[in-house]
Amino acid sequence: MKLSKFVAAALVAGAATVAHAKDIVDTAVGAGSFNTLVKAVQAAGLVETLKGPGPFTVFAPTDEAFAKLPAGTLENLLKDKEALAKVLTYHVVPGKVMAADVKPGEAKTVQGQSVKLSAMGGKVMVDDANVVAADVVASNGVIHVIDKVILPN
Template structure:
């Protein structure tokens, strides 16, 4: 089985996420033997950010690092677990809210499109929006 990075690259629709993870040196973390949950925004989710946002983030590595880390939780959190919890702590240090209703999940304001893509070192849940921690959003 492949690790989180190999699985995301093979899927083909996480190029922007991989580019961001590379820019902030998170690839090694996502390839490490730890166990992680990756809430992975699709390339389309990144494309839906306001125009110019991604370019600005790629020039602001500390901010981009917080955003990438905000998409990663420690441990293997599968859909069965998502039903039981209402939040998860991220590597960024903040909490993401988890909602479940009618067999569907949300992470903060993002819809979970697909759950439980298993890898050697964790699990990927595909989301339809980029998660922005409150500190970065300026809220």
């Protein structure tokens, strides 16, 4: 399963010192389960931003999460750079928020709207997406893997 490959990569990345850790984009590329996300980030022109100093907290949908979108949704977003950027930046919160620091409530995204954060019984959710792997440390922030693409209003 691709997710277990990502978790193994995350453990290796987490073991690296911050000075040698990859940035968010390179960490996602190296994981192998974020090909669609990386393609979308490239299409939206956000690569340099997410390689920047940050720090950023990225709620990263897997390839499987993107596959759950209604037919044609991803293709339409890839053709509309502005709409794509809005969706992608809705997955990013300024600062480095580790799972242990998540408090129920709202967090303002880079896109401008807020996501709803909840934590119950060791399960963390962002809007209606489950965090399936948390605290993947990158040199410029942290990635939390989610099982669904979240969409702004």
